[in-house]
Amino acid sequence: MSASKPPSVCLVTGGAGFIGCAISAELGARFDHVVAVDSLHPQVHKSGARPVALHSSVELIKADVTEVSTWDNVLATHRPNVVVHLAAETGTGQSLTEANRHALVNVVGTTQMLDAFARHQLIPQRIVLSSSRAVYGEGAWESETGGITYPGQRSAAMLSSGTWDFPGLTSLPFSANKTETRPTSVYGSTKLAQEHILESWAQSFGVSLNILRLQNVYGPGQSLTNPYTGIVSLFARLAKAGKSIPLYEDGEMRRDFVFITDVAAAIVAATQEHHTGVLADIGTGESLSIRELAEIIASIYGAPAPHVTGQYRNGDVRHAACTIDIARSQMNWMPQVDVHTGIQKLCTWIDERPEELPAL
């Protein structure tokens, strides 16, 4: 660094969470200083202590992004040129009954940050938002004659009668430059609001904004105590205890499970100067059914075969898959970890910390 050049500072909201910890070492290597602002939400951080996985180079400020005083304190001493905005309430199902909490953190938390930038006359060069596949809802489906339709949310009547799919339609993978955003959960709506707010603001101030819509992220480091997220770790805990994994609906709903190190690489890439104006889906580009996921995990632990319960969760979409062409072409990003390898790594990590596993 030359003597006259100001230090490069990266601010990471929600930086002590699963993804925040996973990007911390690499950001520490790329920036002169990394500051994580995180409330250490008790649903995610059971002990309330600084996570061991958060790289030692990162300064952690325990504070709430929804509070004005947080931002005034942080910006009084730090002038970030890059912001990675991860802080969020993330429970899809939970957001139906705790809508206000999700809106407060995800929407107002974002606008508090932007107003604080104005108060402190700070215009960062770049903002990276971790958005979600939840912004698509059920996404686009194709009819037998090739027509594209957006069937919207599955009705209560459909779900209670066990009609899981939209009859005569086939689900298409999400693509950020094609698929319309039609969230079916409050969580998804708040993630879309984050996108819109940041797009308007960044456009007005000439700030580079990169938005990554993440599919289901899993891997070592994910919270083992948060009951509202983390189907892979939940299944692993059940199978490890010798139980048959229960499958909601008919077990055939599909998801794209993307490994944490691949997601971390995409987010770190999005903080770099040569990537700007990216709106991309981050997944493996392949999906598997929840039954297939459960069978892989059951076989790792020698657990009994998974069983269908027919239960369902309001707000859940039937299928979620994506194309990763945009991330590949615009950021030269490709996932490196296949799902079998990734699940094995997660199971090994879970096996190493039996004392952290909550009772089932």
Ligand SMILES: NC(=O)c1ccc[n+]([C@@H]2O[C@H](COP(=O)([O-])OP(=O)(O)OC[C@H]3O[C@@H](n4cnc5c(N)ncnc54)[C@H](O)[C@@H]3O)[C@@H](O)[C@H]2O)c1
């Ligand atoms: N993990 C996934 O599968 C996934 C998928 C799609 C999108 N995302 C997005 O990625 C981001 C990070 O997700 P994650 O998996 O690391 O979740 P996480 O829950 O592990 O991390 C979120 C962090 O935000 C913090 N936080 C919550 N409320 C806060 C507040 N009011 N003030 C300050 N900090 C607060 C929490 O303490 C936590 O450390 C979120 O924006 C989420 O919407 C995650």
